[in-house]
Amino acid sequence: MLEPEYQGRQRKDLAQALRDLRQASGLSGQRLAVRCNMSQAKISRIETGKTLPTVIDVERILSGLGVPQEISRDLVALARTANVGYTAWRTYARLGLYQKQAELQALENSSRRMFHFLPAIPTGLLHVPAYATRTLERTLPTAPARDVARAVRARMERQAVLDDRSRHFTFLMTEQAVRWQRASLPVMADQAAHMAEVAEKPNVEIAIIPHSAQVPATPLNIFVIYDDRLVTIELFSGEVVLRDPQDVRYHRDLFDLFLSHALRGADATAFLRRCAAEFMQQRG
Template sequence: MSGPLEPDLQADQRATLAGSLRELRRAAGLSGERLAARCAMSQAKISRIETGRTLPSVVDVEQIVKALDVPAEAADRLLSLARVANVGYTSWRSATRVGSWHRQREIKALQESSAVVRQFLPAIPSGILQTPEYARAALTSPVPGASDRDVEKMIDVRMGWKSNLADSGRAFKFVLTEQAVVWRRAPLEIMIGQLEHMADLSALDTVDLAVVPKEAAVFAAPLNVFVIYDERLVTVELFSGGVALRDPRDVAYHLELFAFFRARALEGGEATGFLRSAADDFRRERRTGK
């Protein structure tokens, strides 16, 4: 996977890709309609790709260069360009400048446009699983900054995500590590409430919640939080920002990763029991002070 790009460079790459495909079609003496027929695409889609209104997938570009009989070297260059263009990067600094809560609204829209949302959570429960108290503790930075003013707005939007869990037309699949479940991000009372809340949510028909216990034999590193929307988009969280992946091969790879960790996790009643047991452990600690 190519490294992330800053927004201005991303736009340049996409514009270059659109212009190159347009010029190749013209050089081949084909109309947009004839090229569309060769690629089994609509003429409208070809037009949107060539004008930069639609970002073509790597598969789209493969079909176009094959239909145009583009020489191998030029085809490889265009495919590399498509792979780069299909990786979107947003820094947290950029998100903070426009208001971090706007990003929370974008996530809600992505959830609402997807039938299946898969979330791999190695360090912290997803916002859609959080109680308001836990969300406040998680979103409040230990280092004061501009984003602090957005915390309450972000919590309000996150709580609004939960309406999606009640939609019988959607499925939410979560894989959390034990560390994500028990990491002390808040006072004991809040941790207990968060664990019980997740246990309650796991009983919903739309929720499939699994937990990878620390004693599980997992010979892979759970490096990043990632979310898969249907089979069309993956978002990956980094310390510095977020990356959006649209290349079908990147999506397929993350689906395999999700299945790998899911196969080593507690599920169903065992996962729910694990969450309630962890809540009981915190209750004993609160009671005894140990």
Template sequence: MKIDPQQAGQDRLDLATALKELRRASGLSGERLAVRCGMSQSKVSRIETGRFLPSVVDVQQILRALGVDDPTAADLLSMAQVANAEYEDVRTSVRRGLHHRQRELAALELGARHMRHFLPAMVTGLLQTPDYMRQAMSPAVEPAGGDVSRAVALKLERQCVLHDQSKRFEFLLTESAVRWQLCDASVMAVQIDHLVSVSRFPNVRLSVLPLTRRVTDAPFHTFVTYDNRLVTVELFSGQVVLRDPKDADYYRELFDFFAEHSAGEEDARAILESWADGYRAESMRERD
């Protein structure tokens, strides 16, 4: 699926209008269509007025109930895929204020019960120490502006969610993510020690994927799944949000694939501790 950020919003409106017109052309009432689709009448009404964004599965059910021809159905399903994806570029995020991004993430974490973070490039905010965090939020190439101090404070506040025993967290980090030397060696050692500490939380499973493991696929980008309803994908230029259940299932399966090759529990902690010891030794050499 090719995502056009400018087109997604328009496709939501066009999709609602098209479904309403097809239902009227069929001669079915909204109530009758709801029965055929196994939906509530209020849901059908909200879809047709644009107040509720239907998933691709929802659209498939409606089109099947209306007996829509294959070419028309293909066009509308493609439209539904784009409508269920959002993209925000990093410059827009900075203009809005970096702290807004932290509040949005906090809201996603509050509403989810099971979160899975696949981290091939760097440590995620929920696991970062303050020194690592400040460096991560001050990259070498950055759009002008952005209140980093305020965003850092909110990111640290977000970490309280890790203590909520009603939630489950899975973090899968590649060796590259853990050992990428974003900061001085002493800061890196403390950061890795922190990963070991968080891995002992009863509602957290933290795994690492060493470079010595043979894996038959490549880790292209960071992503996070929130239950089985939403996925966020991180890019250099911004973030993509996917709401289609099929996309959520795909990324959950992808997480499982990489998890099968990773080390967890005590094995992960032993690996992390060895990497932290390496940075401590390097820090001592730098001081000498």
């Protein structure tokens, strides 16, 4: 149900249904806009499918049209589904993994406040090149071939956004994410030391949930919140995008819950430096 063709059809169906309901009511776009406290231009973009309305937008429009509850319920459900996007990793591999890096860069350059929840692995914004290479290589023989070197270069270029002090980043990791040995011990040591250095940037916070913390929630997925606009969630097979404000708020509340059990500031930086030293010692 989350394949792109199905999603596109849902969005078209939603736009068509809202347009048909307005026309059946006899209201002009201008009159409906006044009732909904929206601009006429936004109503037009929603009805033509150029703008995907949020669930709240749809509820306001249906209320303005006086649509019966049984019809409203179905359209609100359609709006919730239309605001969920899914892309399989095999699609990015086919197009080129560097394309995914470009997409992420565009998201980061259009956002002011970003919250990364990282229970399994540090995000690409924190990678050293050798670690990035290991994370982008194929892990299964059935996975599509990929241009790893180009994707790594694109990932490194993305990291320039961390020096833009008008943007703020909170990276919340579990101890598992820091210690999981995805690469050789020297690379793991470099990776941990690099994260400790990045944590010194004034617009960056890195927080760590230690194994010893008792946390009343389970870290199921990596997710990233971009302002109050959307949430991306990583799965083994692909990525889900949620745009419903209620979903964004839920993930922000979840993030804050996990953050309340984390090491922060100097404590988190010291933890990362200890991990780097331990990886070096294990190398022998």
